[in-house]
Amino acid sequence: MLARLIFILMLLVALPVHANEKMKFGGTGSGLELVRQLGNLYAKQHKNLNVQIVPSLGSTGGIKALQAGALDLAITARPVKPEEKGVESIQLCRTPLVFAVNPATSISNINAGDLVQLYGNVSQTWPDGGRVRVVLRPEAETTTKMLRGISPAIDQALTLAKARPGMIMAVTDQDNLKVIQKTPGAFGLTSLAMVTAEQAKVQLVSFNGVEPTLQALVQGRYPLVRDYYLVARTPVSATAQNFINFARSAKGASLFKALHCLSVEQR
Template sequence: MATVLFSGAASAETLRIGGTGVALGSISVLADAFEAQHPGSEIEVLPSLGSGGGIKAVIAQAIDLGLSSRPLKDKEAAAGAKARPYAQTAMVFATSVGNDTSTITTEDIAEIYSGEASQWPNGTPIRLVMRPPSEGDIKVIRSLSQEIDQAVDAAFERASAVVALNDQENAETLESLEGSFGLMAVGQIKAENRQLKALKLVRSEATDMSDVPEDEFLKTLYLVSSDAASPLAAAFQTFIYSEEAQAILSSYDFKPAN
């Protein structure tokens, strides 16, 4: 498997890549395939740096390639960063695997975030897992309805709120808490082999979601580079956009990014 390191100098034949946690599983799978075809090369997938952290590291030439779940800001592009989408994955509400529930309605979501609903139908306590208020995932949840937007505010006000700071912490918390509930990317669940259950979202007739675009529930992943990219980094970039790599991503529920 691709090497995952926390620190240390990279050799001449080593590529270092890092950024948003939601992309680490997918890029590790591609790194394994690339290494198998290029003996002597090594790709180090770093722990989650966040989108902004990965972009900054590329600009500073601390890593070769970055991973982001958002487009570049103007100042990042001006500093020399380049971003190109390489995949998309659906966002879903997920729970622990022992939960009997298979579907969730927008009304259910509002009640869970507001605190009105505290148990699953089988009596298991609902353990809500949040993300920081500024996270894009929270913006997606808020967009579902005005009622859910207000309920999210109420959830942050509760002292008992569990807030996962990054994508890996979010996944680990959802896995470890019985009766958990939170938003997560389908591709991350599959690529990281997370023991989580995706809930089917049923849009309640009483909830107006006509203004919510369908792509609101798709997370686009970007590969970030610079003109200082090494030949190995350039070769890996080419591989990522190949038909072979895109087929690998599809097997993990990632869609090619147009």
């Protein structure tokens, strides 16, 4: 009996022990909840996987953390630049970049001319009489660059806004969305996928009379776009490649569609 017990114990000791694997993600704040949900869906097929999300680093910060070995994959709002060595980007999905206002603000559409007045401080109140509170983002942010690219007049108005004392500056995507939700009259730029994934209580407005929907984006009627990328170290590890393959599979595409983000496989 004792010999049998010893034999069983020896077998148990000899069995391999699989500790939980970890996959750590970080990068642009507007994509964190998207990649969290994607990771959780992936983990259902890999029971020993523990998905970890690092708070908003920004696209550039995420790539730097990836290069330093602190992340397994980065989620970014831009492709890798030529000078960012040892990493490569894989386009994931596309969503409308949207103008959002505090839910108490009664406005349904903004056009390019309105943006010039709002950022240039010509319009200081909304049609309902509430004070306009423009929420700015850092100059290096992708959204700031895209906003400047709409027109030279908006570019100039945004420069004036940046120089104006007392303006609200949201450093991260999460801060930006929180400020718009909580500040009466607040107005800013975010992504439809982020608003959907985080169930944010903001009001989305049309731009130049076009609603920010996936259908309008596909049809080419809505002009403002936010692309998301996964970035991996090169050569890409088997673990990272498996996740990338899942992200670009039918299951990944289905999740993206539910979050109002169009998978590259669906274009």
